[in-house]
Amino acid sequence: xxxxxxxxxxxxxxxxxxxxxxxxxxxxxxxxxxxxxxxxxxxxxxxxxxxxxxxxxxxxxxxxxxxxxxxxxxxxxxxxxxxxxxxxxxxxxxxxxxxxxxxxxxxxxxxxxxxxxxxxxxxxxxxxxxxxxxxxxxxxxxxxxxxxxxxxxxxxxxxxxxxxxxxxxxxxxxxxxxxxxxxxxxxxxxxxxxxxxxxxxxxxxxxxxxxxxxxxxxxxxxxxxxxxxxxxxxxxxxxxxxxxxxxxxxxxxxxxxxxxxxxxxxxxxxxxxxxxxxxxxxxxxxxxxxxxxxxxxxxxxxxxxxxxxxxxxxxxxxxxxxxxxxxxxxxxxxxxxxxxxxxxxxxxxxxxxxxxxxxxxxxxxxxxxxxxxxxxxxxxxxxxxxxxxxxxxxxxxxxxxxxxxxxxxxxxxxxxxxxxxxxxxxxxxxxxxxxxx
Numbered sequence: 208x209x210x211x212x213x214x215x216x217x218x219x220x221x222x223x224x225x226x227x228x229x230x231x232x233x234x235x236x237x238x239x240x241x242x243x244x245x246x247x248x249x250x251x252x253x254x255x256x257x258x259x260x261x262x263x264x265x266x267x268x269x270x271x272x273x274x275x276x277x278x279x280x281x282x283x284x285x286x287x288x289x290x291x292x293x294x295x296x297x298x299x300x301x302x303x304x305x306x307x308x309x310x311x312x313x314x315x316x317x318x319x320x321x322x323x324x325x326x327x328x329x330x331x332x333x334x335x336x337x338x339x340x341x342x343x344x345x346x347x348x349x350x351x352x353x354x355x356x357x358x359x360x361x362x363x364x365x366x367x368x369x370x371x372x373x374x375x376x377x378x379x380x381x382x383x384x385x386x387x388x389x390x391x392x393x394x395x396x397x398x399x400x401x402x403x404x405x406x407x408x409x410x411x412x413x414x415x416x417x418x419x420x421x422x423x424x425x426x427x428x429x430x431x432x433x434x435x436x437x438x439x440x441x442x443x444x445x446x447x448x449x450x451x452x453x454x455x456x457x458x459x460x461x462x463x464x465x466x467x468x469x470x471x472x473x474x475x476x477x478x479x480x481x482x483x484x485x486x487x488x489x490x491x492x493x494x495x496x497x498x499x500x501x502x503x504x505x506x507x508x509x510x511x512x513x514x515x516x517x518x519x520x521x522x523x524x525x526x527x528x529x530x531x532x533x534x535x536x537x538x539x540x541x542x543x544x545x546x547x548x549x550x551x552x553x554x555x556x557x558x559x560x561x562x563x564x565x566x567x568x569x570x571x572x573x574x575x576x577x578x579x580x581x582x583x584x585x586x587x588x589x590x591x592x593x594x595x596x597x598x599x600x601x602x603x604x605x606x607x608x609x610x611x612x613x614x615x616x617x618x619x620x621x622x623x624x625x626x627x628x629x630x631x632x633x634x635x636x637x638x639x640x641x642x643x644x
Contacts, residue, residue, distance in 0.1 A: 208397045214283035216318045218245055220256055221369045222289030224376050227264045228405040230273035238276040249276045257538035257565055260377045285331040285401055286322045290314035292336045294482055308482040310339050319350040326354045331363040331397045337422055339483040343415040359391025365398035366415040368422035373537040384409040388418025426480040427495055432466050434498035437505045440468035440639030450639030451621050468639050470593050470619045471505035471544025473533030478542045506547035509619055516617055516636045522556030527587035530594025531563040538565035545593035549574050564598050584611035595622040604631030
């Protein structure tokens with residue numbers, strides 16, 4: 208199978224870098240997105256997402272003439288679906304007394320429908336979007352079946368999940384092992400031929416449903432491990448223990464590696480993917496469901512932490528929130544627990560000013576956004592660190608003291624050294640450390 212032109216549908220954090228990788232390897236690539244602002248931004252030489260090195264990669268791809276963008280797909284040799292798969296609350300599940308979330312697959316369906324008029328014998332179609340098991344077989348394939356072509360015989364159909372870390376996407380797209388699940392062996396090998404254009408890591412071939420489950424297993428494994436760390440932090444406060452000291456001691460055991468607790472779990476992977484497994488079989492996934500409930504409940508635990516520090520009533524308290532992204536050193540605020548905490552503080556009556564250095568133009572309902580750290584701290588009575596961005600971790604107490612009248616610092620990620628802030632005259636408190644409250 209020979210690939211000369213590839214159509215990538217969805218130009219987000221995965222689709223755009225993938226399109227550029229292929230274009231910079233000499234293929235003609237059409238990047239498609241239904242959002243006209245994204246297309247306009249890219250055509251004007253701009254970028255709608257932040258990822259280290261991506262601007263240069265996009266410029267290389269477009270200046271070569273190999274990458275074009277459009278709101279509509281065209282005929283191609285291969286089609287890659289990289290659209291978002293958010294979730295929604297299952298009201299029936301809620302009525303049964305349990306909180307369930309279901310995958311919203313409308314964008315995947317729409318992408319498959321858009322490919323259908325262009326699908327020809329010898330084509331390859333790859334679904335990259337994180338999806339519940341059997342999506343390739345039970346959702347994408349039936350749509351494409353209307354072409355009269357048979358996957359694995361007339362055209363190749365695969366599922367190949369992204370497995371990259373925001374902030375490291377460009378390197379990990381190339382170096383990480385790639386799992387390609389085909390509808391039949393011929394499909395899997397066709398997918399291997401396409402990704403071999405830029406992937407230097409091992410390319411592992413399997414079937415489509417296994418590949419779908421692999422992606423979900425990876426993030427569910429991480430979610431469960433974060434959940435036990437967060438539950439330990441709640442236990443530590445209940446028992447009067449410093450969780451950070453306890454974790455440091457426990458991790459000295461050669462077979463123990465407890466992760467770091469925090470205000471919750473966010474982003475469009477770890478906080479979402481486990482729900483797809485719960486949706487597939489709720490009766491046999493109680494551990495996965497419980498881990499999700501623990502992590503989704505951590506922002507409420509963080510609110511109670513703030514109340515313990517500042518007093519039960521925080522009405523009109525001026526609180527500076529540092530960080531709104533879902534993890535350190537990225538601009539992605541999707542499903543961010545930091546935003547959940549900010550909203551909870553506002554609902555409790557606090558006056559919240561937030562600063563997100565990687566997305567200073569972010570808009571969060573009910574929250575006053577600051578354009579700089581100095582602006583966020585200027586009028587604060589208390590400061591809460593919600594995201595361990597490097598610029599925040601590098602702050603010196605003596606410098607902060609010059610920026611703000613606040614002398615109450617709350618660290619929810621274990622990023623600051625307690626003694627340094629004490630020595631500088633601050634009252635310093637850490638999430639999960641009841642010793643100092």
